[in-house]
Amino acid sequence: MNTKSQSYRSDLGRVRGLGSAKDGTHHWWVMKISSFALIPLTLWFVISVLNLVGGDQVAIQQWLKHPLQAIMLLLFIGFSLHHSANGLQTVMEDYIHSPLYKTVLLVLNKLVHVVLAAVAAFSIITLALKN
Amino acid sequence: MSDNSAKSSAPKATRPRPLSPHLQVYRLPLAAITSITHRATGIALTGGAVVLVAWLYAAANDAAYFKWWQSALMSPVGLVCMAGWSLALFYHLCAGIRHLLWDAGVGLKKETVNTTNLLVIACALLLTGMAWFFALPKLPFTF
Numbered sequence: 001m002n003t004k005s006q007s008y009r010s011d012l013g014r015v016r017g018l019g020s021a022k023d024g025t026h027h028w029w030v031m032k033i034s035s036f037a038l039i040p041l042t043l044w045f046v047i048s049v050l051n052l053v054g055g056d057q058v059a060i061q062q063w064l065k066h067p068l069q070a071i072m073l074l075l076f077i078g079f080s081l082h083h084s085a086n087g088l089q090t091v092m093e094d095y096i097h098s099p100l101y102k103t104v105l106l107v108l109n110k111l112v113h114v115v116l117a118a119v120a121a122f123s124i125i126t127l128a129l130k131n
Numbered sequence: 132m133s134d135n136s137a138k139s140s141a142p143k144a145t146r147p148r149p150l151s152p153h154l155q156v157y158r159l160p161l162a163a164i165t166s167i168t169h170r171a172t173g174i175a176l177t178g179g180a181v182v183l184v185a186w187l188y189a190a191a192n193d194a195a196y197f198k199w200w201q202s203a204l205m206s207p208v209g210l211v212c213m214a215g216w217s218l219a220l221f222y223h224l225c226a227g228i229r230h231l232l233w234d235a236g237v238g239l240k241k242e243t244v245n246t247t248n249l250l251v252i253a254c255a256l257l258l259t260g261m262a263w264f265f266a267l268p269k270l271p272f273t274f
Contacts, residue, residue, distance in 0.1 A: 032234060035227050042224055046262060054269040057197055060190045077184070084177045091174060120184045123191035130191075 020093045027086060034083040041076040048073075061130050070128035077120040085113035161248045169226040172219035179216040205271065217262055222255035 007014070021027060048069070052059055064070045088109050096102040159167075186204075189197035203209050229247055232238050238247055 032231065035231060039224065039228065042220065046220070050262060050265050050269075053266045054271055056201075057190055057194065077180075077187075080176075080180055084173075084180055087173045088177055091170065116181065116184045119188050123184070123187040126191040127187070 021090065027090070031083065031086055034079050034086070037075075037079045038083060041072065041079060044072055045076050061127055064124060064127040065130075067128070070124055073124050074121060077124070078117060081113050081117045081120070085110060162244050165226060165248050165251060169223060169230070172223045172226075175216065175219045176223055179219070182212075182216075214259075214263070218255065218259045221258040221262070222251070225251045225254045225258070 017023075048063065052063060064073065089106060092102060092105050092109065096105060186197075186200050189200050204213060229238070229251055238244065
């Protein structure tokens with residue numbers, strides 16, 4: 001291979017910024033961390049929801065009165081929305097080819113997830129602190 | 132290198148070149164189906180997260196809105212959605228654990244993948260069945 005003699009750019013310099021995401025391993029690593037955290041959190045969430053089935057609004061308040069339960073729900077929703085934002089971002093990067101639509105959707109995706117996180121956090125804390 | 136001359140003497144294309152077989156004519160192997168299902172369930176679960184957040188908002192702030200959600204989720208359409216989201220959640224969980232193992236370099240052999248394909252599907256169905264086995268008797272109506 002004589003590519004090196006034709007260019008002064010390093011191998012790393014030539015491959016950086018390629019691919020549908022124009023980005024390297026950081027996104028992948030962040031997804032690994034959130035998926036790892038979501039394994040126990042999801043199991044906890046499923047058991048909690050099964051305990052709540054058939055209950056009313058008061059049952060939810062009783063459940064989230066315990067600080068540990070409220071904190072676990074905050075963590076579950078936080079990691080889920082983070083994971084969801086990053087997952088949808090990858091889907092958009094892969095399937096949407098128009099740079100304009102892609103940019104608009106990527107920004108909307110982040111904003112909607114941040115709004116959802118704010119609404120969820122406010123609601124959980126409200127429920128947790130209701131006498 | 133030696134047959135570079137053949138390139139220049141090739142006739143110019145007079146009709147569209149044949150395309151290689153694509154998704155419509157290709158029978159996807161099970162590993163490909165489990166892969167795209169992982170992505171599809173992920174997108175579906177984002178929808179589920181929106182409902183969960185709206186439901187929590189209602190529970191915290193608005194009794195009437197909460198009543199509306201409870202009856203919506205207990206309607207036939209709501210129950211079908213809940214069944215779908217629970218299956219999607221358990222599938223994404225099982226296939227996600229396999230992804231973590233793959234990224235650690237575990238279970239990448241073709242034969243192993245063929246086995247874990249079935250294992251992921253079986254575990255997802257089993258967990259969904261177990262969850263509904265516990266949930267159904269507690270629902271406010273009988274089948």
